[in-house]
Amino acid sequence: MIRFEHVTKRYADGTTAVDDLSFEVAEGELVTLVGPSGCGKTTTMKMVNRLIEPTSGRILLDGADIASADPVELRRRIGYVIQQVGLFPHRTVLDNTATVPHLLGRPRKQARDRAAELLELVGLDPSVYGDRYPDQLSGGQRQRVGVARALAADPPVLLMDEPFGAVDPVVREHLQTEFRTLQERLRKTVLFVTHDIEEAVRLGDRIAVYGQGGIEQFDPPATVLGAP
Ligand code: ADP
Ligand code: ADP
Helix, strand or coil: EEEEEEEEEECCCCCCEEEEEEECCCCEEEEEECCCCCCCCHHHHHHHCCCCCCEEEEEEEEEEEECCCCCCHHHHEEEEEEECCCCCCEEHHHHHEHHHHHHHHEEEHHHHHHHHHHHHHCCCCCHHHHHCHHCCCCCCHHHHHHHHHCCCCCCEEEECCCCCCCCHHHHHHHHHHHHHHHHHHHCCCEEEEEEEEEHHHHCEEEEEEECCCEEEEEHHHHHHHHHH
């Protein structure tokens, strides 16, 4: 589904963020990218939706080189959730979630019905939270809206960059458990960046353990936990 072939990213200032990286993620697989700050996780992820272009190597999505994909079309197929999701402050939770379906051509009523379903899916009762504004939500609730919105275009691929990194530990554990359950149902192909090894092991079907500039180990949780 996602395949990196000898991908290197060197920034303009000469920093090599990712060095000759090759790996593959299967359809429906959730891979966590874990490692210390600055080791290239975010760079890896942002190359998948072409927010960053590789210096060399190529990235295939469903067998096709993304370098020749239309970025707008590409991003429609790739949901994206970051640490602090940016919601429209002057739109309600329901409208924030309905924007993408509406942009994709659904009539307003249908887009709102779809948005309500998505909110339900991420554990936010639309009859309670739908009419609230983002500043009337907790951090964890805002992240849920971010996940709902990322799912709105029904993308086969999800990129998640420390999506639960800014919420307190208790809520965070809730979100992890719920997201894992959601993933059992949806079977998206997911790249999930975290610097928290516990989170990586709890969520990942496989875990890509980063060292400087690349992946040092790429294994299922049991192997990672059992490693010396
Ligand atoms: P991580 O997500 O693991 O924290 P990043 O991918 O953000 O790592 O960064 C990898 C390396 O690339 C770091 O050394 C970082 O400082 C550097 N880097 C990231 N973005 C840029 C940039 N725009 N220009 C120059 N260097 C960058
Ligand atoms: P809006 O800015 O109103 O959310 P866009 O045209 O930017 O609308 O969004 C179209 C699609 O692209 C949506 O599925 C959205 O989630 C996705 N998208 C927007 N920005 C990005 C991004 N930086 N990376 C990946 N997908 C994105």
